[in-house]
Amino acid sequence: MAHLQLDGIGRRYGHFQAVDSVSIEAGPGEFLTLLGPSGCGKTTTLRIVAGLVEPSTGRVLLDGRDVTRLGAAQRGIGMVFQSLALFPHMTVAQNVAFGLRMRRVAAGEAAGRVRRMLEVVRLGHLAERYPSQLSGGQQQRVALARALVIEPSILILDEPFGALDRKLREAMQVELRRITRELGITSLFVTHDQEEALLLSDLIAVMNGGRIEQCGTPREVFERPATPFVADFMGVTNILEGRFVAGNEAGRIAAAGALLPAPPGCALPDGAPVRLGIRPERIALRPAAGPGPAEGALAGEVVEAIYHGSNSSYRIALPSGGTLTAVRPNGQEEGQEAPLFAVGQPVLAAWEAGAATLI
Amino acid sequence: MIRMLQRGAFRALVGATYLFLLAPLACVVLVSFNGEAVQSFPPASWSLRWYAHAWAQESFRGGLLVSTLLACGAALIATPLAVAAALGLHRSRWRGRPALEALLLAPLVVPGIVIGISLLIALAALDVREAPLRLLIGHTVAILPYGVRTVLASLARLDPALDEAAETLGAGGWARFRHVTLPLIRPGILAGLVFGLILSFDDVSVSLFLADARTNTLPLAIMSYLEYSFDPSVAAISSMLIAVTLGLAVLLERGFGLKRLLAG
Numbered sequence: 023m024a025h026l027q028l029d030g031i032g033r034r035y036g037h038f039q040a041v042d043s044v045s046i047e048a049g050p051g052e053f054l055t056l057l058g059p060s061g062c063g064k065t066t067t068l069r070i071v072a073g074l075v076e077p078s079t080g081r082v083l084l085d086g087r088d089v090t091r092l093g094a095a096q097r098g099i100g101m102v103f104q105s106l107a108l109f110p111h112m113t114v115a116q117n118v119a120f121g122l123r124m125r126r127v128a129a130g131e132a133a134g135r136v137r138r139m140l141e142v143v144r145l146g147h148l149a150e151r152y153p154s155q156l157s158g159g160q161q162q163r164v165a166l167a168r169a170l171v172i173e174p175s176i177l178i179l180d181e182p183f184g185a186l187d188r189k190l191r192e193a194m195q196v197e198l199r200r201i202t203r204e205l206g207i208t209s210l211f212v213t214h215d216q217e218e219a220l221l222l223s224d225l226i227a228v229m230n231g232g233r234i235e236q237c238g239t240p241r242e243v244f245e246r247p248a249t250p251f252v253a254d255f256m257g258v259t260n261i262l263e264g265r266f267v268a269g270n271e272a273g274r275i276a277a278a279g280a281l282l283p284a285p286p287g288c289a290l291p292d293g294a295p296v297r298l299g300i301r302p303e304r305i306a307l308r309p310a311a312g313p314g315p316a317e318g319a320l321a322g323e324v325v326e327a328i329y330h331g332s333n334s335s336y337r338i339a340l341p342s343g344g345t346l347t348a349v350r351p352n353g354q355e356e357g358q359e360a361p362l363f364a365v366g367q368p369v370l371a372a373w374e375a376g377a378a379t380l381i
Numbered sequence: 382m383i384r385m386l387q388r389g390a391f392r393a394l395v396g397a398t399y400l401f402l403l404a405p406l407a408c409v410v411l412v413s414f415n416g417e418a419v420q421s422f423p424p425a426s427w428s429l430r431w432y433a434h435a436w437a438q439e440s441f442r443g444g445l446l447v448s449t450l451l452a453c454g455a456a457l458i459a460t461p462l463a464v465a466a467a468l469g470l471h472r473s474r475w476r477g478r479p480a481l482e483a484l485l486l487a488p489l490v491v492p493g494i495v496i497g498i499s500l501l502i503a504l505a506a507l508d509v510r511e512a513p514l515r516l517l518i519g520h521t522v523a524i525l526p527y528g529v530r531t532v533l534a535s536l537a538r539l540d541p542a543l544d545e546a547a548e549t550l551g552a553g554g555w556a557r558f559r560h561v562t563l564p565l566i567r568p569g570i571l572a573g574l575v576f577g578l579i580l581s582f583d584d585v586s587v588s589l590f591l592a593d594a595r596t597n598t599l600p601l602a603i604m605s606y607l608e609y610s611f612d613p614s615v616a617a618i619s620s621m622l623i624a625v626t627l628g629l630a631v632l633l634e635r636g637f638g639l640k641r642l643l644a645g
Contacts, residue, residue, distance in 0.1 A: 095552060109543060109561060
């Protein structure tokens with residue numbers, strides 16, 4: 023268990039600034055995830071923490087100790103690689119024992135620790151197999167055991183579940199959560215999958231263009247995205263630009279040619295420019311009764327309708343020029359068949375005031 | 382029906398290819414058991430006397446000893462050099478790397494005669510006059526690129542994360558090489574070693590310029606013997622070489638799997 027702190031980390035490659043003044047912290051036992059699209063600098067940041075890449079600027083601190091100039095071999099960090107990097111010429115037990123061997127741990131003690139760690143990842147019965155004889159999920163667990171058996175100060179994982187199919191990935195996520203909580207180890211995780219990040223993390227740092235856009239708990243990042251990029255990455259794909267209209271109670275927002283309900287609890291000066299974000303699954307659709315806008319709703323026309331089985335997604339063109347995306351569940355709802363909308367149909371899109379967020 | 386014809390044609394082609402490749406070897410072996418004084422095919426009578434005759438030739442026995450020592454020496458010197466060179470090339474991010482690689486692999490495309498002449502001139506300039514030393518240097522240079530090639534090929538197939546994984550687990554540079562890289566490129570190293578042994582053993586063009594009257598390799602001894610006599614003892618010695626090579630191949634196959642080595 024250790025306290026990890028990055029202080030103004032930056033890394034340049036020629037003219038390309040891969041990582042730009044990144045400062046984050048993970049307390050003892052916390053699970054911190056760097057989330058972002060490929061090329062956002064998350065893997066470079068992770069490799070800087072591991073000691074595999076030297077930062078151009080900034081410091082890496084473990085429990086307050088500056089380890090920036092320490093090589094990877096001296097840092098005592100457990101790492102799980104994207105390709106897993108299991109040694110193909112060693113058995114599972116030999117793979118797991120490698121770090122202990124390098125630390126000259128006595129053979130008897132090492133064997134015991136390897137056995138116990140293999141029990142933790144539930145692979146005790148496969149110790150004598152070679153990595154090529156294991157399934158993807160089993161290989162994953164060997165990589166995890168190999169990184170953990172050296173009792174690292176922190177555990178870092180570079181998109182370890184990318185290669186797995188959906189079902190196995192979900193099982194491994196649950197497994198990883200169980201193991202890291204059980205051992206209480208500080209973890210740094212890298213992924214581009216927002217669901218994975220939400221499920222695993224205590225803290226999420228969303229990265230874009232080498233910088234951290236927002237850092238917070240999964241709830242904060244999901245419910246109150248700080249920037250349009252974070253909002254979009256967390257699935258808030260509808261963003262309307264408008265102005266705040268002060269008035270009775272909560273006030274309203276003038277956007278896309280309509281007066282829309284403002285999210286509760288926002289106190290802004292009249293006329294302040296705002297960006298309103300709404301998740302596609304929070305938008306309700308109903309057939310437009312007649313021409314002209316309705317109170318608190320946006321009128322538009324369905325330009326794309328895609329049936330996904332349990333739900334359907336619709337793209338709605340607004341008269342103001344933009345489009346909205348709405349995802350509606352299909353099938354029975356409160357005894358009524360949910361309506362399907364057709365391309366070309368005029369509809370009204372509305373949502374509860376609390377479903378929208380100001381970004 | 383057409384498929385059967387196609388399959389038949391394919392089999393015939395494969396058969397013909399093998400026949401074309403192996404028939405000369407079979408002829409040599411048959412001729413070596415010839416009882417007559419001249420090489421003729423098919424042999425009119427059978428005898429082992431040419432084996433005895435070949436073995437009695439001082440030049441063959443000396444040549445065999447020189448060639449064997451030379452092949453082993455050159456392969457044992459060239460292989461570690463090739464591993465070091467390949468590792469350096471593989472890790473280098475230097476701009477001149479492709480040029481350096483081309484230079485190291487050059488003996489692969491330069492004709493052996495040119496290598497022989499250049500070495501003769503260079504070694505004379507350096508005042509290296511002892512034939513055994515000249516041969517050893519010449520053969521080492523000539524076989525080095527094969528080792529570099531095979532080792533580079535196996536390095537290229539290694540996941541670079543393996544080395545990094547070992548590093549995060551606390552392994553220093555030597556430990557990473559010893560426990561991770563070396564075991565994984567061993568097939569490539571062995572393939573280079575075997576190629577080196579064979580190429581050195583059977584080299585004529587480089588040796589031609591570097592040998593002298595007292596130190597002669599087996600291929601050179603066979604060539605000079607053929608200038609004056611055309612009896613089946615040459616076939617006998619060739620058959621022995623075929624037997625040894627086959628034996629070596631079987632041993633390698635049993636030990637490491639020849640196919641895997643050559644694929645490296």
